Amino acid sequence: MQKLIEIADYLKNKGARFADAREHSVKDRTLITENMRINSFREKEISGIGIRVLYENGWGYSSTKDFSMNGLQKAADEALRLAKAANSISSEKIDYAFEPVHLDRFATKIQIDPFQIDPAEQASLMLAASRKMLKSRDIFKTIGYVYFKRQERKYASTDGSQIETVLYSVLPEMIAIAKANGEVKSRTWMPNACNAGYEYFKELPFMENAERIAAQAREHCFARQCSEGKTNLILDPLNLSLTMHESVGHPTELDRVLGYEESCAGRSFATLDKLKNFRYGSDKVTFIADNTMEGGLASYGYDDEGVKCQKWKMIDEGILVDYSAPRELAKKIGKERSNGSCRAELYNNVPITRIPNLYLAPGEKILSKEEIIADTKDGIYIEGRGSFSIDQMRLNMQFGGDAFWEVKNGHITGMLKDVVYNAISYEFWRSCDAVADSREFEKAGFISCGKGDPMQIGQMTHGASPARFRNIMVRRGK
Amino acid sequence: MKELKKNIRGILGKPSTDHLVLSPVQKDIHFIRFSNNGVNRENLFDRKVETAIEAGVNGRTALLTIDGQESSSVEAAAAKARQTAELLPEDPEYMPPVTKEETAGIKTVSIVYDPIPVEEKYTLLSHIFAAMKNAGLVSAGSLASSVTEHAVFNTKGVNLSHYSLDYALNVTAMSGKSAFKDFYYGSDLKKLDLENFINNLTEKAKLASKVKTQDAGKYAVILGPDATAELLAFFYYYAFDRKKIDEGLSSLASRMDKEIAVKDFHFFSDPYDPDMKVNPPFDAKTGMPCRRVELIKEGHFQEAFCTRYYAKKNGFVPCGNGIMNTKYNLSVEGKNKTLEQMAADIGNGLFINSFFYIRVVDEMDSVFTGMTRNGVFRIKNGKLINAVNNFRFNQNVFEMLANIIDIGEARNTEFGRFPYLAVKDFNLVSQTEF
Numbered sequence: 001m002q003k004l005i006e007i008a009d010y011l012k013n014k015g016a017r018f019a020d021a022r023e024h025s026v027k028d029r030t031l032i033t034e035n036m037r038i039n040s041f042r043e044k045e046i047s048g049i050g051i052r053v054l055y056e057n058g059w060g061y062s063s064t065k066d067f068s069m070n071g072l073q074k075a076a077d078e079a080l081r082l083a084k085a086a087n088s089i090s091s092e093k094i095d096y097a098f099e100p101v102h103l104d105r106f107a108t109k110i111q112i113d114p115f116q117i118d119p120a121e122q123a124s125l126m127l128a129a130s131r132k133m134l135k136s137r138d139i140f141k142t143i144g145y146v147y148f149k150r151q152e153r154k155y156a157s158t159d160g161s162q163i164e165t166v167l168y169s170v171l172p173e174m175i176a177i178a179k180a181n182g183e184v185k186s187r188t189w190m191p192n193a194c195n196a197g198y199e200y201f202k203e204l205p206f207m208e209n210a211e212r213i214a215a216q217a218r219e220h221c222f223a224r225q226c227s228e229g230k231t232n233l234i235l236d237p238l239n240l241s242l243t244m245h246e247s248v249g250h251p252t253e254l255d256r257v258l259g260y261e262e263s264c265a266g267r268s269f270a271t272l273d274k275l276k277n278f279r280y281g282s283d284k285v286t287f288i289a290d291n292t293m294e295g296g297l298a299s300y301g302y303d304d305e306g307v308k309c310q311k312w313k314m315i316d317e318g319i320l321v322d323y324s325a326p327r328e329l330a331k332k333i334g335k336e337r338s339n340g341s342c343r344a345e346l347y348n349n350v351p352i353t354r355i356p357n358l359y360l361a362p363g364e365k366i367l368s369k370e371e372i373i374a375d376t377k378d379g380i381y382i383e384g385r386g387s388f389s390i391d392q393m394r395l396n397m398q399f400g401g402d403a404f405w406e407v408k409n410g411h412i413t414g415m416l417k418d419v420v421y422n423a424i425s426y427e428f429w430r431s432c433d434a435v436a437d438s439r440e441f442e443k444a445g446f447i448s449c450g451k452g453d454p455m456q457i458g459q460m461t462h463g464a465s466p467a468r469f470r471n472i473m474v475r476r477g478k
Numbered sequence: 479m480k481e482l483k484k485n486i487r488g489i490l491g492k493p494s495t496d497h498l499v500l501s502p503v504q505k506d507i508h509f510i511r512f513s514n515n516g517v518n519r520e521n522l523f524d525r526k527v528e529t530a531i532e533a534g535v536n537g538r539t540a541l542l543t544i545d546g547q548e549s550s551s552v553e554a555a556a557a558k559a560r561q562t563a564e565l566l567p568e569d570p571e572y573m574p575p576v577t578k579e580e581t582a583g584i585k586t587v588s589i590v591y592d593p594i595p596v597e598e599k600y601t602l603l604s605h606i607f608a609a610m611k612n613a614g615l616v617s618a619g620s621l622a623s624s625v626t627e628h629a630v631f632n633t634k635g636v637n638l639s640h641y642s643l644d645y646a647l648n649v650t651a652m653s654g655k656s657a658f659k660d661f662y663y664g665s666d667l668k669k670l671d672l673e674n675f676i677n678n679l680t681e682k683a684k685l686a687s688k689v690k691t692q693d694a695g696k697y698a699v700i701l702g703p704d705a706t707a708e709l710l711a712f713f714y715y716y717a718f719d720r721k722k723i724d725e726g727l728s729s730l731a732s733r734m735d736k737e738i739a740v741k742d743f744h745f746f747s748d749p750y751d752p753d754m755k756v757n758p759p760f761d762a763k764t765g766m767p768c769r770r771v772e773l774i775k776e777g778h779f780q781e782a783f784c785t786r787y788y789a790k791k792n793g794f795v796p797c798g799n800g801i802m803n804t805k806y807n808l809s810v811e812g813k814n815k816t817l818e819q820m821a822a823d824i825g826n827g828l829f830i831n832s833f834f835y836i837r838v839v840d841e842m843d844s845v846f847t848g849m850t851r852n853g854v855f856r857i858k859n860g861k862l863i864n865a866v867n868n869f870r871f872n873q874n875v876f877e878m879l880a881n882i883i884d885i886g887e888a889r890n891t892e893f894g895r896f897p898y899l900a901v902k903d904f905n906l907v908s909q910t911e912f
Contacts, residue, residue, distance in 0.1 A: 041541065042541045068641045259513055259514055263618035396910035420872075452510055
């Protein structure tokens with residue numbers, strides 16, 4: 001930590017308006033099984049120090065693996081050189097929001113470090129589930145996937161903050177693929193990816209879900225083709241997690257709103273003129289951002305600008321009320337403080353605006369998924385994640401799913417296939433007329449959100465209770 | 479990398495494993511990102527220094543990657559990889575390392591590069607910003623330059639190195655919600671005709687700003703090289719895996735003997751293409767040589783990619799080690815015809831400059847969805863007359879390949895070299911609001 005403090009001071013003495021240094025170590029383990037074989041076992045360890053500097057109105061960033069003072073000063077000089085070059089052709093005034101000084105440590109609460117466990121033991125859980133799936137009728141292929149990650153950060157800035165964090169993340173997944181009736185169809189079990197230790201992975205119900213997804217993969221091969229046209233959709237939390245990620249999480253990132261992402265990830269329709277007056281969804285729709293959520297993948301304690309993680313409303317009873325904002329852009333729109341959503345994947349990545357843990361608040365009225373289905377005359381119930389695509393303003397969106405069931409006169413009548421739904425994002429959320437209560441609330445983590453240029457991978461948790469959407473265009477994904 | 483090369487014999491000479499493969503990579507990147515006619519925060523230097531270490535013991539393998547190349551770190555990681563491999567069950571698909579004889583035909587490149595000085599790059603960008611401001615446009619994009627060395631060493635005597643220098647300039651010029659994008663990919667930025675680049679960008683971005691509403695439907699379209707590249711790269715990734723084809727998991731499984739494209743559509747992968755030196759002509763993890771592979775020729779599927787194990791098991795001539803190591807050496811053969819000449823021939827239709835957010839919808843039929851982006855123009859009486867709103871497409875690629883009516887000149891793109899492609903009945907299913 002001392003060297004990080006010294007390098008921030010070094011840059012301040014060279015004329016920097018602001019500087020921070022982040023020592024960031026990441027270790028991950030990926031284990032993939034295919035049928036009864038370990039298809040791949042990989043471990044990766046990356047560590048180094050990233051140095052960010054603001055000189056007048058230009059930002060510069062450089063990183064190094066050389067932890068000596070000499071190495072750090074060289075990287076700092078490079079960052080300063082780039083900041084000066086950027087400043088020489090800069091076109092706008094740069095400022096950044098105030099953040100109190102923090103001297104703190106934060107760590108994910110875990111019992112067992114996954115990196116202390118033999119990979120063979122980890123694989124055995126997935127191989128046992130594979131064995132069970134392969135015994136099921138018409139299942140000819142299974143895939144198991146688990147990813148463990150540990151991140152350690154030390155952060156110091158010219159503000160005076162000194163922060164240390166240690167995070168552990170787990171992502172499990174299991175797929176059954178069936179071949180029958182001239183079709184090849186799959187079914188995926190995707191338990192919540194979260195910040196947790198090995199104990200979470202070990203206690204997952206692999207065997208009962210292996211049986212379920214194997215049977216449903218086969219059933220999917222005999223499913224009926226869906227009809228095209230407008231219908232009612234009942235979406236499970238996992239399906240909704242992807243829809244809210246793309247159509248609420250990304251459009252409310254302030255860097256997109258202000259045009260900084262135009263060349264890559266795109267912009268947003270949720271522009272500043274719409275703040276606090278735009279009807280983004282029906283009055284059933286409230287979105288909460290919460291980077292303090294226990295086990296949330298974006299629950300970092302502090303973000304990579306030294307801002308303490310927070311909880312805030314993004315959409316309140318359908319009205320757009322806030323954004324995810326880094327310090328520079330928060331200041332630009334007159335906010336007193338950033339809400340702590342600026343994160344970097346690795347030490348050599350510049351921290352960028354990131355979607356927080358974001359969830360659709362459960363309905364206040366006592367209501368179950370079964371009651372929503374019972375109240376639906378015609379519709380489709382969708383589980384899981386499938387195909388997904390949205391335009392760069394986050395308006396025209398199209399999503400699939402992992403499994404689909406027809407709903408007729410309040411009952412599920414059979415499985416469907418090849419369903420995709422297509423809508424304008426705010427019209428979709430405005431059509432929401434029922435959200436189940438908190439008993440059915442489920443979290444769903446993302447660990448591979450691509451953004452930035454150069455591309456970085458980010459992680460965050462979403463959540464929802466099952467919800468219904470009226471008159472949504474459904475097409476055949478054929 | 480130098481220190482590792484010097485000590486490589488000593489590291490590989492320790493008989494602690496059945497095999498050891500070291501694949502270091504060093505990449506120096508200078509990346510300048512810009513938006514709103516100014517450089518923004520992703521303005522950085524980065525030196526990526528990694529070594530992947532594969533250890534094999536008694537028919538088991540483990541792969542560890544560390545972010546360093548010091549001999550002591552690599553030796554420690556090799557010992558850990560060996561210990562980890564011993565913990566795993568025996569792999570029925572175990573493959574010993576590539577031999578020196580197998581790599582004998584590889585032609586690596588050791589270029590003496592001439593990178594452009596740092597400050598000159600900012601000067602180049604300042605010209606673009608000034609031109610955009612003068613035209614009332616806002617620019618966003620990036621200028622990336624990278625010098626990369628890939629190497630592979632193993633206990634069977636393989637010793638390979640490959641250097642590359644590449645530049646990528648992407649500029650989107652905006653007016654309100656409308657935009658047009660142009661780009662340069664190559665190893666010599668000095669070859670870029672900046673004045674011509676800026677003129678084309680300005681002219682098309684101004685045209686893009688006059689947007690008229692156009693209904694969704696099936697249209698004759700000309701796809702720009704960027705649009706062609708992205709859609710066909712997705713198609714390649716999902717369809718051209720030999721194992722998936724044989725298992726019935728690829729759309730090509732049911733189309734092996736059928737005509738799948740017009741006769742003059744030629745899709746291939748060539749690691750020795752002189753204009754695309756970015757990737758090494760060998761698999762960067764194993765050292766297995768890549769070779770030219772004809773994917774589609776004279777309307778028919780020719781060949782697909784597979785791992786070393788799968789090639790050996792099935793008697794295929796090996797081509798690298800799987801589908802991913804060739805993705806940037808893809809090409810579709812172009813013809814000597816400009817966009818303007820193609821528009822004159824097509825008469826009426828749309829020109830689509832780029833796509834965005836392409837995803838597979840039905841893998842077994844290669845149906846993809848995505849959005850148009852950065853310029854959609856109406857072609858009327860053989861000329862680009864105005865911009866229209868953006869669309870979502872849901873398109874079966876086999877239908878698209880059968881509906882090709884013209885092929886134009888090819889350009890280097892992010893995914894390889896791809897041409898303008900004129901296609902009838904392209905399926906635009908819905909509009910968006912801009």
